[in-house]
Amino acid sequence: MGFDPSFVLLVLLGIFALIVLLITIGEWFEDIESDMGSQSNPNSQVQLAPQVGVLHRLFNKAISGEPVSQGLNGVIGATLFTIFWWGLKWHPALAIAIAAAITTLFHMTLSTTAHVGRITSSNVFGQPLYYDVILTQLPLIASHAFILTSALVAVSYLFYNLFFAVVDSIKLGQYLGYPIAIPLLGLVLGITAGAIGSSTGDVHYGAEREFQHAPYGEGIPMGLHGHIAVKAEVGYRMSMDMAYFCAKYGGPLTGLTYGMIILLDNFRLFMGNIVGNVAVNVVIGIVIVIVLILLNRYLEKWARKKFGPYT
Amino acid sequence: MIGIETIIIMLIMIAIGGVLICAGVFFMPVGGAPAAMSTATGIATGCEMMATGAGITGLLMSAALYGQPSYIVILNAGISSAIMMCITMFVANLIAVFGKGVPPALATVDRDPVTKENVKPYVTPGTVGHGVPTASYVSGAIGAFLGGIGGALTFIPILRIALYECITPELAIDPSKLLGSLAIDVGYQHVPLFVLAGISALAMYFINANIAAYSIRGVIEGWWDPKFKRLPKTALTCFIASLVFGILVALLLNSEAFIYVLRLIGGG
Numbered sequence: 001m002g003f004d005p006s007f008v009l010l011v012l013l014g015i016f017a018l019i020v021l022l023i024t025i026g027e028w029f030e031d032i033e034s035d036m037g038s039q040s041n042p043n044s045q046v047q048l049a050p051q052v053g054v055l056h057r058l059f060n061k062a063i064s065g066e067p068v069s070q071g072l073n074g075v076i077g078a079t080l081f082t083i084f085w086w087g088l089k090w091h092p093a094l095a096i097a098i099a100a101a102i103t104t105l106f107h108m109t110l111s112t113t114a115h116v117g118r119i120t121s122s123n124v125f126g127q128p129l130y131y132d133v134i135l136t137q138l139p140l141i142a143s144h145a146f147i148l149t150s151a152l153v154a155v156s157y158l159f160y161n162l163f164f165a166v167v168d169s170i171k172l173g174q175y176l177g178y179p180i181a182i183p184l185l186g187l188v189l190g191i192t193a194g195a196i197g198s199s200t201g202d203v204h205y206g207a208e209r210e211f212q213h214a215p216y217g218e219g220i221p222m223g224l225h226g227h228i229a230v231k232a233e234v235g236y237r238m239s240m241d242m243a244y245f246c247a248k249y250g251g252p253l254t255g256l257t258y259g260m261i262i263l264l265d266n267f268r269l270f271m272g273n274i275v276g277n278v279a280v281n282v283v284i285g286i287v288i289v290i291v292l293i294l295l296n297r298y299l300e301k302w303a304r305k306k307f308g309p310y311t
Numbered sequence: 312m313i314g315i316e317t318i319i320i321m322l323i324m325i326a327i328g329g330v331l332i333c334a335g336v337f338f339m340p341v342g343g344a345p346a347a348m349s350t351a352t353g354i355a356t357g358c359e360m361m362a363t364g365a366g367i368t369g370l371l372m373s374a375a376l377y378g379q380p381s382y383i384v385i386l387n388a389g390i391s392s393a394i395m396m397c398i399t400m401f402v403a404n405l406i407a408v409f410g411k412g413v414p415p416a417l418a419t420v421d422r423d424p425v426t427k428e429n430v431k432p433y434v435t436p437g438t439v440g441h442g443v444p445t446a447s448y449v450s451g452a453i454g455a456f457l458g459g460i461g462g463a464l465t466f467i468p469i470l471r472i473a474l475y476e477c478i479t480p481e482l483a484i485d486p487s488k489l490l491g492s493l494a495i496d497v498g499y500q501h502v503p504l505f506v507l508a509g510i511s512a513l514a515m516y517f518i519n520a521n522i523a524a525y526s527i528r529g530v531i532e533g534w535w536d537p538k539f540k541r542l543p544k545t546a547l548t549c550f551i552a553s554l555v556f557g558i559l560v561a562l563l564l565n566s567e568a569f570i571y572v573l574r575l576i577g578g579g
Contacts (some may be wrong), residue, residue, distance in 0.1 A: 041355050043349035067360040073486040079386040164499060178374045179497055181506045188367045188513065192395075195364025198347075199356040200402045206347035206355070207441075219349035221437025249410055261395050265368055269375055278376070278383050285390035289452060292397040296448050297426070299404055303414035305465035309432030 003168045009274075011167075012175055016270065019158050020263045023189075026151025028255030029269060030070060030193050031201030033144035035209075035246045036137060036239045037061035039069065041200040042206030047118065048226035050127035052208065056230045057130055058135040060118045061111040061238040066192030069110075074190025077103040077149040077154050079183045081164075085157070092157055100150035107145045137239045152193065156185035175273045176266060187275055196258050204250025209242055217307060264288055313472060313565055314460030316486045321468040322557040324489075328464030329519045329553025330546045331457045336523035337542045338454025339396070344528050349413050349529050352440030352447060354403055358524035360394075362458050363516040368395040370512050373466045375507055380492045383560050385463045392459025393452045400443045400451050401425035407442040415442030417532060424535050425449055439530070442475070450533030458516070465515045470508035473566055477504060477573040511560055518556060519549045537579050 003008065033039075036059060038046040043062040060165070065071050073105045077099045084095035112134060117141030119129045210228045211220050268288070272281035317568060320382050339361055342353025354361055369388035376384050401505055407413050416433035418440035423430050425446040434440055443451065468489050476482045476496060497505075526545040 041344040045348065056442055065357065065360055067356075067364060104538075176375075178371050179377070179502055179505050180371070180374050184506050184509055188509070190368065191360075192364045192367050195356060195360045196399055199316070199354040199361065199364075199399050200406060202347040202355045203349065203403060203406045203459040204353050206411075207349040207407070207411040211348070213375065219413050219435040219438035222350060222436065223437055225348070225350070250406060253402050253406055256406045259396055260398050261368060263396055264398070265372065265391050267380075269372065278379055278387070281376075281387055282383075282390060285387070285394060287398055289393050291446075291453065292394075292401055293448060296401050296404060297444070298443050299408060300415050300442075300445055303408040304433060307412060307414050307433075310435055 002251060003170075008167050008170050008172075009175075012162075012172055015158060015162060016176060018267065019266075020259050022155050022158075023262045023282075024149045024254075024255040024259030026148045026155075027196060027258035028251045029144045029147040029151075031251045031254035032142055032243045032247050033148060034066050034142065034194075035196055035201065035205040035250070036243045037115075037141050038067040038239065038242075039063070040194075040202045042202055042210055045210055045226060045228050048121070049230075050122040050125035052226035053125075054227055054230060056228065057133055057236045057238050058228075058242070059111075059133055059141070060220075061114040061141070062118065063110045063114040065194070066198040067191045070152075070194035070197070071187050072106055072190075072195070073145060074152040074186035075101055075183055076106055077153045078186025081153045081157065082182050096150050096153050096157070097194075098154055098263040100146050101168065104142050104146045105147045107149075109141050111138065111141055122124045127304055131255050133238065139197050139256050140240055140243065141297055148193070152186055152189050153182075156189060158184045159185055175270055175292055193258060196261070197254050200257050201246065201250040201254035204253075205242060205246050209245045218310070313375060313476070313561075314483050314486065315473065317484045317489065318561050318565075320486050321472060321561065324464045324468045325515070325557035325560070326550050326553045328461040329436055329469075329515060329549045329556070331464065332366070332516060332519040333523045333546050333549035334360060334453040334542060335456070335458030335461060337527070337531065337539055337545070338450050338457065338534060339365075339508050340400075340443055340451050340528075341527060341531050341532070346441075349407060349411050349435075349441035350438045352415075352417055352532050353443065353530060354400060354451070358527055359517060362520040362523075364399075365392040365455040365515070366458050366462040366516045367398045368392050368483070370466055370509060371523050372459075373463040374509065376529045377470065377497070377505075378453035378493045381467050381490045383402075384467060385460050388463035389456040389459040391451050392455040396451050396455030400448050411441075415444040415447075416440045417444050417446065419532055419537070424533070426541040440532070442543055446535070447533050453503070458496055460461075461519070462512045462516060465512040467509045469478065469502060469560060469564070472502040472508055473573065474501065476564065476570060477501065477576050480570065480572050480574050503576060504573075515553065515556065518552055522549050522552060523563070 345351035347355035
């Protein structure tokens with residue numbers, strides 16, 4: 001049965017859209033997961049709090065930097081997936097789910113040991129180790145990590161398979177996909193996910209949510225460092241209150257960042273390949289960079305005019 | 312067989328790649344942990360992670376365009392990294408402006424080096440700036456572009472030498488083949504070679520960004536920052552470190568055992 005070449009391209013666009021969607025959702029959950037575990041840069045404040053006399057009930061699982069931790073998740077998940085799918089010939093959907101589930105167990109183990117170790121190290125400043133904090137936050141961290149890992153593994157699988165797929169003598173690899181093995185793709189996509197999550201979403205958690213008693217509209221002065229908000233809307237603040245807050249703005253925007261990167265970068269590859277001229281890639285890329293610089297300038301001017309100088 | 316000219320060209324490419332990655336890190340507005348609290352200007356993550364995160368986008372692009380002439384692959388990898396960095400910095404600013412209500416501001420200079428605007432009044436007392444102002448933004452885009460080029464300069468020679476060793480093991484590799492376009496249709500069996508080149512380029516990011524991070528020690532705003540003056544010495548260190556790394560790669564690519572494995576892969 002022969003397909004119309006334009007139909008094949010349309011299906012390819014659909015797969016591309018699926019990749020962008022998966023990455024966006026995965027990164028959204030990545031940011032919330034790191035906020036819930038106080039994993040990335042703002043963990044310095046959670047670590048500092050007991051030393052300045054602020055005792056808290058937050059989960060602190062800064063095993064390592066966020067990129068390395070998510071890269072580990074990605075590479076464990078993708079390696080297990082490769083074993084199940086390629087070695088044991090399981091169906092990819094089943095293999096993704098099982099691989100992500102086993103990876104989550106690794107992640108939970110690391111989270112627990114990191115939290116217990118970090119909190120007991122602050123014990124000399126009077127910080128207690130709460131048993132219920134571990135019991136209530138750990139399943140939430142696990143569920144968010146599961147969604148991220150399954151998204152990373154699914155995207156790695158799609159990218160790899162797209163490159164070698166042949167539909168009706170049309171090689172899809174000439175349009176999209178990377179000829180890189182799935183475990184390495186999982187590792188590099190995970191590292192990028194962590195780098196984006198720690199550089200964008202963290203600002204919402206660290207600058208706003210941890211210091212909600214500080215006035216809105218100022219950066220956090222050095223003198224306030226460590227004095228994080230420990231009271232929640234109801235009772236003492238737990239890490240799930242952080243997730244509740246950051247899921248409204250920081251998380252979605254982080255997801256949008258990674259989605260936009262995958263979308264724009266592959267869009268220019270795709271357009272260049274369809275036209276058959278690499279110069280198109282370069283021109284689209286330069287236009288995107290210039291438009292982003294202008295957008296940033298507009299945002300900066302708007303914010304300075306709206307908020308005014310600090311008085 | 313790899314000729315001595317090919318090895319020298321590969322070593323030069325890798326060493327220049329290392330210097331470019333180092334320079335790229337110096338251009339990036341790295342804010343570290345204080346930037347996440349809007350206490351410092353820049354992006355809220357460390358040098359290595361930012362350089363690696365941006366570089367990976369370029370690496371993926373150079374893997375997708377493996378068959379094109381080298382200069383096109385290198386240019387595209389740089390642009391990919393710059394796009395990644397620009398989007399990340401833009402969204403970081405969106406969160407700083409709407410999530411915390413602070414306008415982007417610089418602390419080390421009175422006037423923004425690009426827009427010539429007076430930025431000092433917008434800095435909150437007790438902080439050293441917040442967000443990513445236009446000058447830092449442009450500096451970050453340049454830095455990511457240089458970093459992406461550096462990664463591609465490592466990726467291309469390693470991949471091509473391994474591919475030629477694998478496909479035509481009996482012929483000496485013509486040095487011009489490292490730079491021109493590649494008329495090879497890769498299949499499943501060549502994926503390990505992409506992994507080898509990818510891992511090597513990833514290692515280059517970690518090595519050189521780490522050396523640069525020791526020199527930056529935390530926070531840098533862009534090319535006007537006083538810490539930027541440390542670039543020449545650090546670049547020399549990175550040149551030597553990358554050269555050592557390149558020699559290790561050359562030893563691997565020249566070893567009997569590795570060539571035997573490559574022949575098995577190529578079916579020769």
